[in-house]
Amino acid sequence: MxxxxxxxxxxxxxxxxxxxxxxxxxxxxxxxxxxxxxxxxxxxxxxxxxxxxxxxxxxxxxxxxxxxxxxxxxxxxxxxLIARSAYVGTESKRLVERLFGGRAAPLLAHLAENEALTADDIAEIERLLAELKK
Amino acid sequence: MxxxxxxxxxxxxxxxxxxxxxxxxxxxxxxxxxxxxxxxxxxxxxxxxxxxxxxxxxxxxxxxxxxxxxxxxxxxxxxxLIARSAYVGTESKRLVERLFGGRAAPLLAHLAENEALTADDIAEIERLLAELKK
DNA sequence: GCATTCAGATTACAAACGTAATCGTTGAAC
DNA sequence: GTTCAACGATTACGTTTGTAATCTGAATGC
Structure with missing residues (x-):
């Protein structure tokens, strides 16, 4: 034991x-x-x-x-026992850390280049950013 | 051989x-x-x-x-032999796929919540989005 | 009561990974 | 020429992961 x-x-x-x-x-x-x-x-x-x-x-x-x-x-x-949001959070952070030196913007840039961003995504992200700035 | x-x-x-x-x-x-x-x-x-x-x-x-x-x-x-951008691209996509059902917006939301987004990031992302819409 | 069945627990085993020691060869120093 | 050092190649070995078979004990049907 x-x-x-x-x-x-x-x-x-x-x-x-x-x-x-x-x-x-x-x-x-x-x-x-x-x-x-x-x-x-x-x-x-x-x-x-x-x-x-x-x-x-x-x-x-x-x-x-x-x-x-x-x-x-x-x-x-x-x-x-662990929340999905916690898991997702650390996983995302790990990736951003590992591949983009901790900066999120380049990640987005890459997703954009790889057509991983739909128009809907873009719209939603803009909404999010607006939220953040408030 | x-x-x-x-x-x-x-x-x-x-x-x-x-x-x-x-x-x-x-x-x-x-x-x-x-x-x-x-x-x-x-x-x-x-x-x-x-x-x-x-x-x-x-x-x-x-x-x-x-x-x-x-x-x-x-x-x-x-x-x-493989470009960093290619690697980074697929890795990012994998993550977005696995954790966010392929949608990039929720990723950004999570990064935002986890304070993984600096003001600079936000500004840069806005620039990127502006680019994309052109 | 006893066999069957159905859970979880234990064991298995190959591939990938992290980490490294050892082997064999070959150029360089002398 | 012989020795030595420096490479790459080969081998090693414990752990994690993916995938599962087998074991064991208890509920259940009869």
């Missing part, structure tokens, strides 16, 4: 969530709590996974302190 | 560049061509790596088609 580090549940900077794990988190962010079977129903199709795979990912996420379990009869209900 | 897949040199979507590898790429994007020793001089300090580590990373990047080598006497000069 080697009492691992645990804690760090809310800090997104905690144990890194892998790509596959992220898919599971998304399912639970969309709706929680859910059982393993329910999560599988959502992701197994999309990613071509089998039940055991989802179980493994869920367990790892619990170990990492990203999910909480609450017993429901003989199975578990899983609930995110 | 098992002629691997190779090719896919310019497609950033090729073999994924890992985090450690990325550090090496940055050094070469900053200045190229460079020898292994020169690259090490730049990154070994920052990341606490030793020469062999850099050599390994360089080799893997060559295997992945991300770097080209040109012999210079008895050593190699390494040059990026």
């Amino acid at each position: 080697t009492a691992r580090v645990e804690s760090d549940a809310n800090q997104t900077g905690a144990d890194r969530i892998s790509d596959a794990e992220h898919a599971v988190m998304e399912a639970l962010w969309a709706k929680s709590p859910q059982t393993a079977a329910e999560v599988c129903e959502e992701v197994c199709g999309q990613r071509g996974w089998s039940m055991p795979t989802v179980k493994t990912l869920l367990s790892r996420l619990v170990q990492k302190g990203a999910l909480a379990t609450q017993p429901d009869g003989r199975r578990f209900l899983y609930t995110p | 098992t002629a691997r897949v190779e090719s896919d040199a310019n497609q950033t979507g090729a073999d994924r560049i890992s985090d450690a590898e990325h550090a090496v790429m940055e050094a070469l994007w900053a200045k190229s061509p460079q020898t292994a020793a020169e690259v090490c001089e730049e990154v070994c300090g920052q990341r606490g790596w030793s020469m062999p580590t850099v050599k390994t990373l360089l080799s893997r990047l060559v295997q992945k088609g991300a770097l080209a080598t040109q012999p210079d006497g008895r050593r190699f000069l390494y040059t990026p």
Whole structure:
């Protein structure tokens, strides 16, 4: 029972969530709590996974302190312990840090060049900026 | 001489560049061509790596088609085969895809919330948007 | 009560990654 | 010519990740 580090549940900077794990988190962010079977129903199709795979990912996420379990009869209900917004926030920041020296503007520039910006996006961003300046 | 897949040199979507590898790429994007020793001089300090580590990373990047080598006497000069802008572009897109359903605006919103946007950034983004609309 | 089934837990295993030591070769110094 | 140092190449090895099979214990049907 080697009492691992645990804690760090809310800090997104905690144990890194892998790509596959992220898919599971998304399912639970969309709706929680859910059982393993329910999560599988959502992701197994999309990613071509089998039940055991989802179980493994869920367990790892619990170990990492990203999910909480609450017993429901003989199975578990899983609930995110870290907020999606926190995760998304740190992930975004990481990227901006790594690729753009922490400046967000060049990111936007790149998205623009790569046609990753729709007209709607542009409009919305302008709204956001207006908000920010108020 | 098992002629691997190779090719896919310019497609950033090729073999994924890992985090450690990325550090090496940055050094070469900053200045190229460079020898292994020169690259090490730049990154070994920052990341606490030793020469062999850099050599390994360089080799893997060559295997992945991300770097080209040109012999210079008895050593190699390494040059990026994929452009930084391409790499940065796909990486950004990946993130936006994964976390924001492909929409860039929510990304910006998050950066804003997390104080990741400086006043300068905002100004610059506005300039960019103005450009885009022209 | 006993077999079946269905959860989670444990174990597995290959690929990728991070980090590096060692090997083999070859030019350079003497 | 022989030794040495400096390269790249090969090998190594623990960890993380992706993906899953198997085990174990308990609820459930009969």
